[in-house]
Amino acid sequence: MYRPVPLILIASILALFIGWGGGGYLAWSRASATLAALPAAPVVTAAEYDREARVLAVTLTNPGLVPIELVSKTLVLRPAEGGKDVALLDVAFSGGSLTLPPASLERLELALEPGDPKLSVGDVLAASIAYRYPEIADLYLLTHSFVAGSEDAPEKDGADGADASKDETPTVGGDDAGEDTR
Amino acid sequence: MIRERETAWRLDWRRHLVFALLAAVFALSVAGLAFGLAAAVPVTPLPQEIAFALGLLVFALLGNRLLFGYGFLVSYLQAVHAGRTDPKQDQRAFMRSRAWPVHRAGELTRAGVALFWAERLDPDRYAFFGAFALLLLVTAVTALDPVANLLTGGFLEGAVWGAAVPVFFVFLLEALARWQIDELLAEQVIWADPRPAGERS
Numbered sequence: 270m271y272r273p274v275p276l277i278l279i280a281s282i283l284a285l286f287i288g289w290g291g292g293g294y295l296a297w298s299r300a301s302a303t304l305a306a307l308p309a310a311p312v313v314t315a316a317e318y319d320r321e322a323r324v325l326a327v328t329l330t331n332p333g334l335v336p337i338e339l340v341s342k343t344l345v346l347r348p349a350e351g352g353k354d355v356a357l358l359d360v361a362f363s364g365g366s367l368t369l370p371p372a373s374l375e376r377l378e379l380a381l382e383p384g385d386p387k388l389s390v391g392d393v394l395a396a397s398i399a400y401r402y403p404e405i406a407d408l409y410l411l412t413h414s415f416v417a418g419s420e421d422a423p424e425k426d427g428a429d430g431a432d433a434s435k436d437e438t439p440t441v442g443g444d445d446a447g448e449d450t451r
Numbered sequence: 452m453i454r455e456r457e458t459a460w461r462l463d464w465r466r467h468l469v470f471a472l473l474a475a476v477f478a479l480s481v482a483g484l485a486f487g488l489a490a491a492v493p494v495t496p497l498p499q500e501i502a503f504a505l506g507l508l509v510f511a512l513l514g515n516r517l518l519f520g521y522g523f524l525v526s527y528l529q530a531v532h533a534g535r536t537d538p539k540q541d542q543r544a545f546m547r548s549r550a551w552p553v554h555r556a557g558e559l560t561r562a563g564v565a566l567f568w569a570e571r572l573d574p575d576r577y578a579f580f581g582a583f584a585l586l587l588l589v590t591a592v593t594a595l596d597p598v599a600n601l602l603t604g605g606f607l608e609g610a611v612w613g614a615a616v617p618v619f620f621v622f623l624l625e626a627l628a629r630w631q632i633d634e635l636l637a638e639q640v641i642w643a644d645p646r647p648a649g650e651r652s
Contacts, residue, residue: 291612298609
């Protein structure tokens with residue numbers, strides 16, 4: 270009796286190939302959709318302090334595929350030699366909030382107010398950013414500690430030193446500091 | 452001789468047991484599939500899964516004629532090889548082969564009828580595999596260009612994998628029919644025995 274052995278072999282190999290490919294395609298698309306639905310935490314990739322403009326520029330990246338809504342920003346100064354923490358800024362973003370699109374990189378500028386104390390070497394500037402995800406009710410907090418180096422806060426010369434001593438009294442926040450106390 | 456062995460094999464109780472077990476396994480898998488589908492209904496289908504299902508559906512519709520044509524041809528040739536064809540079956544095969552405009556019933560051997568039948572399905576097979584080749588070509592060419600690949604979003608690949616399932620079955624049935632026709636031709640031409648396969652000792 271006839272028995273198509275080569276045909277059975279070829280058909281088995283083809284069936285394995287098609288099942289592997291099609292099943293792999295379906296599993297891959299389901300897995301990538303699941304991964305894309307998972308929210309990712311924002312990551313600070315760089316932070317630099319502009320001494321003249323008195324601005325802490327923080328570069329934030331959203332590594333995931335879910336947009337992140339930045340709600341508010343907070344700056345806290347912790348002096349190197351003793352003293353109390355000084356809350357410099359605690360405000361909502363202009364326009365209510367700022368959205369980090371999926372897989373994006375954004376530069377965020379946190380400006381110190383004119384009345385805020387000067388940075389000296391070793392001071393820690395803690396930048397906290399509250400964020401939330403769509404469809405999740407919770408609020409998350411990201412804190413980045415920036416330690417002022419010698420290039421950020423050079424040794425005090427005449428004018429700078431006088432300015433720093435004048436600003437030694439802690440001045441809390443900016444004009445709208447009491448508006449958003451979280 | 453062959454007929455007796457066939458009859459004996461058909462009445463064997465162990466064969467019934469095997470078929471009952473296979474039927475139970477089949478029923479269980481169908482039930483499991485139904486439950487799995489029922490569990491999967493609340494999950495929103497992905498666009499890629501819809502593309503897969505669409506490719507499968509469209510090519511199953513396109514290959515419907517081929518699937519049934521080669522399926523009936525294979526089952527007829529199996530009956531011929533087993534030597535259990537009756538005149539009614541032969542007549543139906545003659546009608547389906549579309550050999551009747553040029554031949555009268557009884558003029559052709561069974562291999563000749565099968566050759567006519569397979570040749571009648573050739574244009575459909577050409578169109579079917581041609582459509583699949585075109586789909587494959589478009590998918591491969593758009594996958595070459597990053598921008599076009601971004602636009603199609605991998606959906607064409609899903610349609611190709613879905614279409615590959617009916618294409619595989621058509622290929623398999625057609626190859627099986629060709630194999631059986633070749634066997635029949637070898638028996639009739641090479642050994643030149645005028646009697647039908649079933650009546651040979």
